[in-house]
Amino acid sequence: MEGPHAPRAVPGFELVAPASVEEAIAALRAADDGGATAIAGGTDLLLDLDDGRLAPRRVVSLRRLPWRTLDWLDGALTVGATLPLRSLEDDREVRRRLPGLWQAVHAVGSVALRHRATLGGNLGRSAPASDLIPMLLALDAEVDLVGPRGERRVPVDDFVRASRRTALLPGELIRSVRVPEPRPSAYLWQRVRPANDISQIAVAVAFSPGRRHWSIAVAGMPPRPALLPDVARDLGDGAPSDAALTAAAARASRAVPITGDQRASEEYRRRLVGTLLTRAVRAVPFEGGRPL
């Protein structure tokens, strides 16, 4: 057998911080074929640079772009891609109207990490164990993209493909994420260690008061967090009966494409799916069959 096996040194790169969206897109395009990468908080990207998974010639910082925003308009929430998660978490309206989203954000890493990490970065990394993607799926959120060919809007479910794989085209950036309506919702997870760890399983549930349907998403399995529409249907169009909930939990823990790894066995993950799903649905604020 032969080397190399020694630790590597991170190769040098050019760091640019454009002040406008156009310049940022141009900077990403100019270094052709994957030679440029965007950086927001860097909490994922720096690890990829450190272990040599990525070796871009240029890193384009998004810190000067005017995307640290949070707006409510006609009941829809729009979160700018570079808003630190901590700001999203500190917002009282978010906590009140989208409790599941607040719980998911609160679950990410640690306070220090959330001061840097962003929603755009979480989607950009598209990790199978992301805490935000399952909740965004359950909220039917959409991603607003901007790139060389203009703007487009893509449902999160279409945007996220697999680990480190998204619908982003060369030169394209996530500008913001849109959550269409406030929803009673809940997010529950389990980890070996509560802080700064990766969820073994996480379950996001939300109820759409307008369309009277449930959405259920699970993270912690390959290739990506996924919606479970059949399970959601088991729950009916309001507060589910105990029997319906039991059936839904059983279906979920059977149906999800889970595997085992060093963080948890397949068996244990299946059990967690059922338990967390039951608890999450019960945690959604309902009263007399109507969401509060």
Added chain:
Amino acid sequence: MSAASRSDLGVKLAGRAEYGVDAELPGMLWAALVPSPVAHGRLRRVDLGPARALPGVVAVGADDLATLLPRGAGDAERPIFPAGEVAYRHQPLAAVAAPTLAEARRAAAVVRVEVEPGPALIDLETAFPDWPGPDGARSPHVIAHVHARHGDVEGAFRTAEHVVEETYRTSSVHQVALEPHACVATVRGDRWTVRTTTQSPFGVREDLSLLLGVPESSVVVEGTWVGGGFGGKGASLLEPYALLLARAAGRPVRLALDYREEFELGRTTLPAVIRVATAVRDRRIVGRRVRLLLDVGASLPGRDFATGYSIGFLLGPYVTPTFEVEGYGIRTNKPPFGPHRAPFAPQCAFVAESHIEEVARVVGVDPVRFRAEHLWREGATTPLGQPVGPFGLAAALERADALARRWRSEAPAGHGVGVGLGFWSTSTGAGGEARLVLSATELRVEQGERGIGSGSVLRGLVAVAERALGLPADRIRIEYLSTAEAPFDSGVYGSRTVGALGRAIVEASDAVRADLAGRMAVAVADVSLAVEGEEIVVHAPGVRRTVRSLLRPDEASRGIVATGRHFAKPNAIDERRVVTGSFYPYTDFTGAAHVAEVSVDRETGAVRVERYAAFQDVGVAVDPATARAQVEGGIAMGLGIALTEEALWSADGRLLNPHLLDYRIPTLGEVPVPEVTFVEGFLGAGPFGAKGLGEPPIIPVPAAVAAAVRDASGAHVTELPLSAERVARTLKLL
């Protein structure tokens, strides 16, 4: 503790303290190691040519030892680079240095290594499904075999009313010092100097002298500030490579591990499988049996310390009229076993305590009462025949039990409360010496320990000197000196700093007093020191003299010099009980009773520690604030061993979680602020009766947590750590 009372706080808070990873010298090169790509195999060739072809690169391997080392190849038994068998993945096969770290790493990557991979022994139980058995000691994998017995064990088991037999498994845990290993080496003529982060400058000097084959007088070890040691920085690790490169390059060379390498190359506690059996008659233990399979990694035969030393801890601090213990140190293809704060003792206490709890339940006696009835008290004899000295564990248990009862009565549903015991002894190491210099205005303690951040040197030793001479802390200065100038001391490990080095300070203080009494022609007992204005003055009935006025002309620039010593204690084991191997004698008897309150999620098995308390036998708390910090830190580390920490290897010897995301030490959120109570008055061998405290607080933690988990959920978990999944399995949720 006020900031003024610890002299390192100023430089550390200002970021001016030079740790090993900060050390740089002008003109130095940066180094990288060439690691073995396999866990086991025969080394065919290490071709340094491609690395040497790069500009500015210096490379050394096994073939260079003969020319670089004065007496040929150094220690033949412990070659710096392997020539034949490769024993573990990442074992350094060569080392390179270059003007920058990036160039050094690139050079290391182009070294051509040819190894013929062989079968790797990684998992103990796959290797020894039937255990070593009667002939096991002859297996080439068994590099240590210890065996002791006393009394008619077979008879005790034959006539017992109850026999409880169990198997336990423990995991591998890493020290996780914030600062990885790092050093800078310089070689000039026959002087080999290394500036390094170490718990034992003199230990490293001795190691280097043996490894390199140079006399100790040619080796100088300069300690940097140490960013945590926890046992991991007691022996040399990187220093030989850095020195060889410095020799070859004719320039200083810096070698430091990155954190991943720290996990992969560091020496630490490895997994074990333990079988224990206890025989009971009339509610009394009449016999014990323990068998231990300990993974000692790629330790060399004759250099395993852990197997014999662990056995006593596996029996617990309990009286047993008959026993038989047998331990096997198994050589596997992992880095050699190394010390981790109270090496392997928290794991042993987990086994001993969980087992005694099980025995009590089977017998139908309250587990705390059962423990109390068998606990060693002063005058009892340990299984290996050592008489027990002053020991505060029974007093600690009594108080812990009272608190546990109160907590249990207050606990909400789903919570449980457990008590765990652990015992320990202050190590003396190979002894040491302290030198005091009393000038007109201050007392200087000249010594060669940097300490490891715990405060045992910079606060503990000051407190000892304060008490011994009656001077205030602001007139006592700890002066660190390299091995070239300091008096010998074994190192900051084994909970020995205050206990052993402190005694040398007391002896030196007595010598200072005697010297002063002689100069003033008064009785030693009448002499007392005080500070008046700038001056230190000496009082005796009817006499008052400044130290300045007592100094002889040749002392004016320095002061009165006095030395004190402490020695290793002789072995007190009853050798008639030893069949084979060497065991660990205790210097004094210390320990603690800990109480944990946990909640257990009955559907997922997740454990959360809600409250925690420690009753700690310390003899005397020489400096209560520093002592408390030791207990709090020990508990935090112990909770990691109990719940989340576990190094994992693949079947081919790859460490699967060599990073802090998947090797999980507790965060502040998982560590409740503990209640700490010192149990004083059971005096130890240290100054004023102090006992060592660096290690003891970590020992009972996994035991206390396991007992609490059992109390909360009924889950009797026999494997560490108590992860949610393990608890769920034990609860038959899976």
